[in-house]
Amino acid sequence: MQIIRLANGIVIDKEKTFGVLKFSALRREVHVQNEDGTVSEEIKERTYDLKCNTQGRMIQVSVPATVPLKDYDYNAEVELINPVADTVANANYRGADVDWYVKADDIVLKNKGTHAGNPQNNAPQQPPKK
Numbered sequence: 001m002q003i004i005r006l007a008n009g010i011v012i013d014k015e016k017t018f019g020v021l022k023f024s025a026l027r028r029e030v031h032v033q034n035e036d037g038t039v040s041e042e043i044k045e046r047t048y049d050l051k052c053n054t055q056g057r058m059i060q061v062s063v064p065a066t067v068p069l070k071d072y073d074y075n076a077e078v079e080l081i082n083p084v085a086d087t088v089a090n091a092n093y094r095g096a097d098v099d100w101y102v103k104a105d106d107i108v109l110k111n112k113g114t115h116a117g118n119p120q121n122n123a124p125q126q127p128p129k130k
Contacts, residue, residue: 010085012102019054021079023072023107027060046070048107050078061102070107077111080104 012018027049032042043065052059061080063070072078082105089096 012080012083012085014080014083017054018052018059018080018083020052020077021059021110022051023070023076023078024049024051024058024074026070029065030062045103050107051075059102061104061107063104063106067106072109076109078107079110081106081108 025048027047029046030044031039032044034040045062045065046067046069047060047062048070049058050061061083080102083102084104085100085102087098087100089098
């Protein structure tokens with residue numbers, strides 16, 4: 001059996017591909033395997049279920065474990081940061097079975113100030129001392 005992958009995945013136009021995404025739940029955590037093949041406690045990535053209106057179904061999106069655990073409200077509107085679609089193809093005697101998956105750098109609440117600014121710019125101004 002041979003596994004085939006796309007080199008860099010397919011970059012996605014978020015609006016056309018997903019439309020409105022709503023948070024559902026954490027689906028699973030993928031753990032790192034130890035050298036002896038046993039599963040370690042270290043988490044490699046987390047996969048979340050998101051409702052996708054354009055696709056008309058639930059989609060699963062994986063993000064690296066370095067991103068803090070997401071615990072948004074059910075149906076909270078979210079957006080993906082740098083989503084990429086990729087495939088895994090498993091060869092069989094008739095050709096290949098292909099599974100699609102979506103990975104992203106992060107899942108953030110939509111329109112909630114996703115870009116970190118300089119906190120000093122947001123601090124209230126002190127009146128000048130006399």
